[in-house]
Amino acid sequence: MHKDHVNLDALIYKYRDQKGALIPLLQEVQDLEGYLNPDTMRYISAKLDIPVAEIYGVATFYSMFRLKPQGKHIIRICKGTACHVSDVDAIKTALMDYLKLGQGEDTTQDFRFTLVEVACLGCCSLAPVIMIDDHTYGKLTPDAIAGILDKYAY
Amino acid sequence: MEKTIIKVGLASCGIAAGAQEVYDRLEAYLAENPLPVQLKQTACIGMCFEEPVVELSGMPQGSITLGKVDADNIIPLINEYIQGGTPASHVILAENCDAPRNELLASQQRIVLSNCGVIDPTSLEDYEAQGGYEALRKALAMTPEDIISVVKDAGLRGRGGAGFSTGVKWSFARVAPGDKKYVVCNADEGDPGAFMDRSVLEGDPHKIIEGMIIGALAIGADEGYIYCRAEYPLAVHHLNIAIQAATAKNYLGQDILGSGLNFTLKVKEGAGAFVCGEETALMHSIEGKRGMPTIRPPYPSESGLWELPTNINNVETWANIAWILLHGAEEFRKMGTKDSPGTKVFALAGKVAGSGLIEVPMGINIRDIIYKVGGGMKSHLPFKAVQLGGPSGGCIPESLLDTLVDYESINATGAIMGSGGIVVMDTGTCIVDVARYFLNFTQNESCGKCTFCRLGTLRMLEILTRITEGKGEMEDLKRLEDLAVNINKSSLCGLGQSAPNPVLTTLRYFRDEYIAHIEEKRCPAKVCSALLSYRIVEDKCIGCTLCARVCPVNCISGSVKNPHVIDQELCIRCGECFKACKFDAIVRE
Ligand SMILES: Cc1cc2nc3c(=O)[nH]c(=O)nc-3n(C[C@H](O)[C@H](O)[C@H](O)COP(=O)(O)O)c2cc1C
Numbered sequence: 001m002h003k004d005h006v007n008l009d010a011l012i013y014k015y016r017d018q019k020g021a022l023i024p025l026l027q028e029v030q031d032l033e034g035y036l037n038p039d040t041m042r043y044i045s046a047k048l049d050i051p052v053a054e055i056y057g058v059a060t061f062y063s064m065f066r067l068k069p070q071g072k073h074i075i076r077i078c079k080g081t082a083c084h085v086s087d088v089d090a091i092k093t094a095l096m097d098y099l100k101l102g103q104g105e106d107t108t109q110d111f112r113f114t115l116v117e118v119a120c121l122g123c124c125s126l127a128p129v130i131m132i133d134d135h136t137y138g139k140l141t142p143d144a145i146a147g148i149l150d151k152y153a154y
Numbered sequence: 155m156e157k158t159i160i161k162v163g164l165a166s167c168g169i170a171a172g173a174q175e176v177y178d179r180l181e182a183y184l185a186e187n188p189l190p191v192q193l194k195q196t197a198c199i200g201m202c203f204e205e206p207v208v209e210l211s212g213m214p215q216g217s218i219t220l221g222k223v224d225a226d227n228i229i230p231l232i233n234e235y236i237q238g239g240t241p242a243s244h245v246i247l248a249e250n251c252d253a254p255r256n257e258l259l260a261s262q263q264r265i266v267l268s269n270c271g272v273i274d275p276t277s278l279e280d281y282e283a284q285g286g287y288e289a290l291r292k293a294l295a296m297t298p299e300d301i302i303s304v305v306k307d308a309g310l311r312g313r314g315g316a317g318f319s320t321g322v323k324w325s326f327a328r329v330a331p332g333d334k335k336y337v338v339c340n341a342d343e344g345d346p347g348a349f350m351d352r353s354v355l356e357g358d359p360h361k362i363i364e365g366m367i368i369g370a371l372a373i374g375a376d377e378g379y380i381y382c383r384a385e386y387p388l389a390v391h392h393l394n395i396a397i398q399a400a401t402a403k404n405y406l407g408q409d410i411l412g413s414g415l416n417f418t419l420k421v422k423e424g425a426g427a428f429v430c431g432e433e434t435a436l437m438h439s440i441e442g443k444r445g446m447p448t449i450r451p452p453y454p455s456e457s458g459l460w461e462l463p464t465n466i467n468n469v470e471t472w473a474n475i476a477w478i479l480l481h482g483a484e485e486f487r488k489m490g491t492k493d494s495p496g497t498k499v500f501a502l503a504g505k506v507a508g509s510g511l512i513e514v515p516m517g518i519n520i521r522d523i524i525y526k527v528g529g530g531m532k533s534h535l536p537f538k539a540v541q542l543g544g545p546s547g548g549c550i551p552e553s554l555l556d557t558l559v560d561y562e563s564i565n566a567t568g569a570i571m572g573s574g575g576i577v578v579m580d581t582g583t584c585i586v587d588v589a590r591y592f593l594n595f596t597q598n599e600s601c602g603k604c605t606f607c608r609l610g611t612l613r614m615l616e617i618l619t620r621i622t623e624g625k626g627e628m629e630d631l632k633r634l635e636d637l638a639v640n641i642n643k644s645s646l647c648g649l650g651q652s653a654p655n656p657v658l659t660t661l662r663y664f665r666d667e668y669i670a671h672i673e674e675k676r677c678p679a680k681v682c683s684a685l686l687s688y689r690i691v692e693d694k695c696i697g698c699t700l701c702a703r704v705c706p707v708n709c710i711s712g713s714v715k716n717p718h719v720i721d722q723e724l725c726i727r728c729g730e731c732f733k734a735c736k737f738d739a740i741v742r743e
């Protein structure tokens with residue numbers, strides 16, 4: 001089963017008596033392990049006496065949760081209205097080219113980056129916008145992509 | 155010697171434009187060169203198109219605001235100011251002389267945004283210095299019923315979209331039976347193209363908190379939640395700092411300022427689901443469940459969080475409360491219109507020159523927002539449409555630009571006031587593509603509970619996609635309209651009910667553009683790639699071979715210094731050659 005129960009147990013302990021704690025718990029577990037793996041969800045289910053189906057239901061409902069291993073850095077590309085009318089699709093193409101991602105792929109083979117789409121990053125006046133981890137980049141052009149991504153070493 | 159205060163705008167928009175580098179550079183410079191200067195951070199003043207923005211004050215020439223600064227030019231700029239000068243090139247606002255954006259700020263009326271870009275949002279003292287928490291002290295001396303009647307008399311309407319009377323909503327929660335009640339702040343702001351709430355959350359978190367404490371006193375709640383979307387990490391961070399500071403000063407917590415009343419507040423982060431902005435879904439999400447909407451009634455005021463009476467309001471609604479308490483209902487009603495009093499914050503984005511945040515009195519018309527406050531169009535292309543209300547709203551054409559900004563007038567156009575996102579589009583934007591974009595969004599975000607919302611939107615999306623690919627038929631327009639009516643009728647929550655709006659308004663105002671796609675197989679805005687073709691103009695092509703080299707499918711042939719040709723059979727219409735050509739020798743038709 002699980003390799004590293006200590007950290008996981010500590011998180012479960014932290015949220016054990018809080019009401020409505022499942023989502024923040026899963027968020028922290030994901031921060032810890034990079035994604036929500038089925039064994040982990042089963043483990044949480046047994047510890048907190050919440051049906052696995054409920055945990056899985058929550059994990060699949062929200063787009064923040066990932067059920068597959070993800071890259072070290074998360075690139076969120078904005079698909080909001082302002083970015084859409086500012087041709088964010090050209091930025092996406094540049095990203096996919098740089099990351100060598102094919103259709104339907106979101107994570108690079110070396111697990112350096114995962115590319116996800118989000119609805120709006122709230123920096124619409126700087127459209128088109130992407131966010132890498134917690135940093136937002138605006139007024140992008142396809143040419144700028146390589147220079148930005150090069151800064152994120154493995 | 156006078157002391158200069160330097161304030162760097164460190165909201166997410168500023169940071170994205172490079173403000174953190176400017177701040178770090180200043181910090182390093184001041185560490186080496188002791189100057190009579192105080193370096194502070196603030197948030198977003200709303201002029202996002204001028205970011206990074208730095209304000210300088212304290213010298214006899216008065217305060218000035220600089221735009222588009224960077225880590226390289228900031229040092230000479232501040233030195234010039236400290237020596238008594240006003241650096242002409244970067245000034246956007248100035249207290250004592252003309253500056254390009256003075257009028258832009260003067261045309262606004264700022265209640266909600268009054269502190270944004272002015273105070274350090276991480277400093278409670280800064281907020282108090284602007285009169286912060288005085289409204290709370292006043293409220294503590296009032297009865298709950300009196301607080302509610304002030305809010306009712308002010309006529310404040312919910313800024314989250316629907317525009318329901320806030321005072322009336324509070325009175326329902328007040329009279330609902332039960333000892334345990336909750337207040338909730340809806341900071342989910344999922345509407346793509348809108349960022350009003352983010353700016354307030356990042357720039358003035360105490361204003362929201364103070365409003366919530368007053369609301370809690372009024373309805374008798376002792377616990378509250380701010381449900382903030384996870385895409386706003388800086389907002390969550392500033393909220394948590396503010397809650398901690400307010401608790402330390404006993405504005406929050408037990409026995410608030412010796413009144414015997416208790417109120418604790420927590421931030422709950424969303425996890426990425428647009429439908430969680432809907433109030434019943436939001437509450438399920440706070441409870442740790444899937445955020446699926448449920449039927450109302452019962453309304454949250456009777457049965458909300460954990461089935462207890464709950465009052466939920468939007469960020470901007472909460473941010474109006476302290477002002478109303480402090481200045482009274484009558485002052486509030488002096489702004490705006492009879493049925494929509496007060497101001498509204500709008501996020502201007504898209505093809506408008508002055509994109510950013512503005513706060514204007516209700517009753518202003520849309521034309522003035524775009525051309526006066528927003529500075530007109532950004533590019534040489536003319537105006538085409540303005541999108542209000544995001545995925546639940548609609549596109550308004552030029553002919554309706556004189557529509558007044560109040561809940562009823564905007565509804566009459568088929569759009570909605572929504573939360574305040576305004577996306578301006580020029581003739582380079584394809585209306586059918588925009589409609590398809592929104593349908594794609596709602597289709598993705600539908601929680602799947604109602605069949606029509608889940609499948610009806612999918613059918614609409616398929617039809618729209620077909621039209622943008624030149625495979626549509628006239629009958630499709632009728633199909634879209636039929637589906638729209640049925641989706642609206644048979645969806646449980648606002649997401650589905652309003653999902654057809656972007657299609658209905660564009661069909662109403664831009665039907666010709668749909669017809670051009672269907673009958674002429676032509677996209678007038680030259681956006682829909684399947685309907686475009688590329689051709690090389692022989693006498694403009696000098697045979698530089700660049701197009702042939704960028705073409706991903708090798709469909710361009712020709713020898714050096716001779717005109718090239720595109721093989722139309724093989725061309726995938728990606729437009730790479732068009733973008734690459736330096737001689738305007740490739741035309742897109
Ligand atoms: C699909 C959907 C999304 C919504 N998103 C938001 C939102 O992001 N922010 C918000 O304040 N209200 C949103 N609302 C409206 C809320 O349900 C609710 O009306 C509002 O929070 C009430 O606050 P108010 O009276 O202060 O406007 C949404 C409604 C629907 C149907």
Ligand code: FES
Pocket residue numbers: 078079080081082083084119120121122123124125127128129346347348
């Ligand atoms: S639309 Fe991209 S940041 Fe808002």
